[in-house]
Amino acid sequence: MATSAKTSSIFSSVAQNQPKKLSLFHENNNTSLCYFVRKSSSKNLINLSLKKSKHLNSVVTKNALNTNTIDLSTTTKEPSVGSNGTGEKQTRPMILVSEKLGEAGLSVLREFGDVDCLYDLTPEDLCNKITQYDALIVRSGTKVNRAVFEAAKGGLKVVGRAGVGIDNVDLQAATEYGSLVVNAPTANTIAAAEHGIALLTSMARNVAQADASMKAGKWGRSKYVGVSLVGKTLAIMGFGKVGSEVARRAKGLGMHVIAHDPYAPADRARAVGVELVSFDQAISTADFVSLHMPLTPATKKVFNDTTFSKMKKGVRLVNVARGGVIDEDALIRALDTGIVAQAALDVFSEEPPSKDSKLVQHQNVTVTPHLGASTKEAQEGVAIEIAEAVTGALKGELSATAVNAPMVPAEVLSELAPYIQLAEKLGRLAVQLVAGGSGIQTIKVSYRSARGPDDLDTRLLRAMITKGIIEPISDMHINLVNADFTAKQKGLRITEERVSADSSHENPIHSLQIQIPNVQSKFESTISEKGDISIEGKVKDGIPHLTRVGSFAVDVSLEGNIILCRQVDQPGMIGKVGNILADNNVNVNFMSVGRTSKKHKAIMAIGVDEEPQEDALSKIGQVQAVEEFVFLKL
Ligand SMILES: NC(=O)c1ccc[n+]([C@@H]2O[C@H](COP(=O)([O-])OP(=O)(O)OC[C@H]3O[C@@H](n4cnc5c(N)ncnc54)[C@H](O)[C@@H]3O)[C@@H](O)[C@H]2O)c1
Numbered sequence: 001m002a003t004s005a006k007t008s009s010i011f012s013s014v015a016q017n018q019p020k021k022l023s024l025f026h027e028n029n030n031t032s033l034c035y036f037v038r039k040s041s042s043k044n045l046i047n048l049s050l051k052k053s054k055h056l057n058s059v060v061t062k063n064a065l066n067t068n069t070i071d072l073s074t075t076t077k078e079p080s081v082g083s084n085g086t087g088e089k090q091t092r093p094m095i096l097v098s099e100k101l102g103e104a105g106l107s108v109l110r111e112f113g114d115v116d117c118l119y120d121l122t123p124e125d126l127c128n129k130i131t132q133y134d135a136l137i138v139r140s141g142t143k144v145n146r147a148v149f150e151a152a153k154g155g156l157k158v159v160g161r162a163g164v165g166i167d168n169v170d171l172q173a174a175t176e177y178g179s180l181v182v183n184a185p186t187a188n189t190i191a192a193a194e195h196g197i198a199l200l201t202s203m204a205r206n207v208a209q210a211d212a213s214m215k216a217g218k219w220g221r222s223k224y225v226g227v228s229l230v231g232k233t234l235a236i237m238g239f240g241k242v243g244s245e246v247a248r249r250a251k252g253l254g255m256h257v258i259a260h261d262p263y264a265p266a267d268r269a270r271a272v273g274v275e276l277v278s279f280d281q282a283i284s285t286a287d288f289v290s291l292h293m294p295l296t297p298a299t300k301k302v303f304n305d306t307t308f309s310k311m312k313k314g315v316r317l318v319n320v321a322r323g324g325v326i327d328e329d330a331l332i333r334a335l336d337t338g339i340v341a342q343a344a345l346d347v348f349s350e351e352p353p354s355k356d357s358k359l360v361q362h363q364n365v366t367v368t369p370h371l372g373a374s375t376k377e378a379q380e381g382v383a384i385e386i387a388e389a390v391t392g393a394l395k396g397e398l399s400a401t402a403v404n405a406p407m408v409p410a411e412v413l414s415e416l417a418p419y420i421q422l423a424e425k426l427g428r429l430a431v432q433l434v435a436g437g438s439g440i441q442t443i444k445v446s447y448r449s450a451r452g453p454d455d456l457d458t459r460l461l462r463a464m465i466t467k468g469i470i471e472p473i474s475d476m477h478i479n480l481v482n483a484d485f486t487a488k489q490k491g492l493r494i495t496e497e498r499v500s501a502d503s504s505h506e507n508p509i510h511s512l513q514i515q516i517p518n519v520q521s522k523f524e525s526t527i528s529e530k531g532d533i534s535i536e537g538k539v540k541d542g543i544p545h546l547t548r549v550g551s552f553a554v555d556v557s558l559e560g561n562i563i564l565c566r567q568v569d570q571p572g573m574i575g576k577v578g579n580i581l582a583d584n585n586v587n588v589n590f591m592s593v594g595r596t597s598k599k600h601k602a603i604m605a606i607g608v609d610e611e612p613q614e615d616a617l618s619k620i621g622q623v624q625a626v627e628e629f630v631f632l633k634l
Pocket residue numbers: 164165166185188189192237238239240241242243260261262263264292293294295298299320321322346347370371372373374
């Protein structure tokens with residue numbers, strides 16, 4: 001029976017401790033920024049690392065070598081299976097690999113966790129077993145549908161797709177259950193492109209048919225006269241990684257290459273010497289059409305009776321993308337009428353296709369069983385790429401190949417780290433102040449910053465505010481994957497505004513304000529003139545501070561817990577409240593007083609390490625000049 005991993009998932013505990021020291025060190029080709037947390041006894045480590053893969057080899061394309069992963073992890077120490085080398089016991093994550101994966105990738109996984117390779121699971125088996133695992137690694141043959149996520153009950157932290165296409169993973173369900181989906185998008189590009197070229201050339205020269213005929217004892221020289229490629233027009237549909245590599249190779253064969261891709265930058269196409277054209281122009285002028293787009297709702301059956309009828313009679317079609325982009329019945333009709341002279345297919349709408357599939361059996365069709373990524377080199381590369389992405393994600397890293405979560409560059413992350421803590425803590429405080437009313441519907445977040453919108457990526461901060469707001473009032477675990485989704489589900493509207501500040505451009509954020517309109521507050525003084533609960537914070541020397549409560553300026557570091565207390569401004573108040581706390585053995589770590597005007601109303605913000613007992617709190621309430629107070633947990 002598996003022991004579940006205690007390595008926290010994506011940034012789950014980042015905000016729980018304050019950083020003390022920032023150090024930069026180099027270790028085995030890794031450059032890491034490490035924040036050591038203030039309380040050494042907690043032994044938690046928040047790791048912000050910028051890693052260069054030491055496993056990826058030359059098979060992997062340039063993109064992959066430049067992959068930066070962002071480590072935002074805390075490792076919880078628990079008695080159990082393994083050891084982390086410091087004598088502390090740790091649990092090891094459980095990883096299920098459901099399709100064949102290269103050995104090099106398996107070694108990376110085994111160094112990190114306990115790995116089960118179970119290649120013949122039925123969908124039911126998968127649902128039954130998935131509860132035991134923290135991560136699942138699949139290729140295109142495993143359907144990771146909603147049932148799998150439901151069965152996992154939120155315990156499946158990561159799904160790794162060892163390849164590019166994620167059409168076999170239900171991304172919506174993954175997001176709802178907070179599972180990060182990562183893929184290995186670069187390591188099989190060349191293999192797929194080479195297979196596309198192999199199909200193109202062998203189709204044009206009837207290689208497969210001639211081979212089968214000879215093996216059947218025939219010598220059919222006149223039957224297998226082919227067509228030449230040189231000078232012919234090839235339309236690449238989807239000018240992404242594979243499409244552009246096919247284009248390069250086809251140009252080397254002397255073909256005239258055009259491409260259709262609504263999202264591809266024209267300069268990338270120009271660099272390869274390819275003209276980007278409209279869909280209709282591409283399919284109506286091409287002698288050969290090669291498909292390289294993903295399967296999405298927009299591309300499903302995009303090659304159908306209508307589009308085939310627009311093609312040049314005698315066109316030849318290659319598909320190493322996804323079977324589902326073609327209406328296969330329409331293709332059979334187009335082959336039968338001669339609109340499509342030949343097709344070479346590596347992928348099918350249903351895999352494997354039925355044994356009596358008319359398409360597979362068609363004399364003008366060449367088929368391979370989804371072999372595009374199947375070279376030794378690509379499989380080693382993919383296995384390493386996905387193993388690193390999955391282990392990174394299990395450590396809490398924000399993966400550069402995340403499919404259902406924003407990718408935040410390492411440099412942005414390291415800069416925002418203290419603000420991430422500030423965001424969660426302000427969210428936590430704000431929600432605890434709500435006493436009732438019509439429920440929280442809107443959270444207004446204002447970032448005062450000297451930076452322009454393009455210079456300030458606030459997605460992480462928004463997610464952390466959402467986490468701070470939702471976690472104290474639900475049993476949900478919020479992470480970067482599910483923050484926006486969960487907020488929406490709960491009917492929470494989070495609006496963001498940037499207010500330009502004069503402060504230094506160096507600091508990403510001067511101050512962060514959270515407002516909750518249309519609610520009552522447990523501490524009336526947090527209500528601003530506009531009638532909203534309003535609190536504001538800043539980062540000072542790397543530490544988050546609460547700096548404004550309603551219209552009162554305060555300054556208390558956001559550590560431990562906080563008591564907010566409004567009183568008539570008069571001498572001796574600090575001593576009276578301080579003594580009550582001292583009698584209760586509660587350590588005050590920070591205190592600040594803000595007032596509207598002398599001898600009028602003042603607010604004491606007191607940071608306390610421990611939670612005071614009920615009777616200590618009620619004694620504070622009994623102090624004569626105290627008008628209201630609230631205890632808030634951070
Ligand atoms: N047969 C195999 O074994 C094999 C191997 C690798 C990749 N693939 C498949 O090949 C396809 C391409 O992979 P990739 O790595 O190049 O992906 P990619 O994301 O780099 O490229 C896909 C391109 O398609 C474009 N696109 C999206 N919608 C489009 C549309 N409606 N019309 C035209 N273009 C559109 C995108 O803008 C992108 O440039 C994917 O479907 C992938 O799953 C198959």
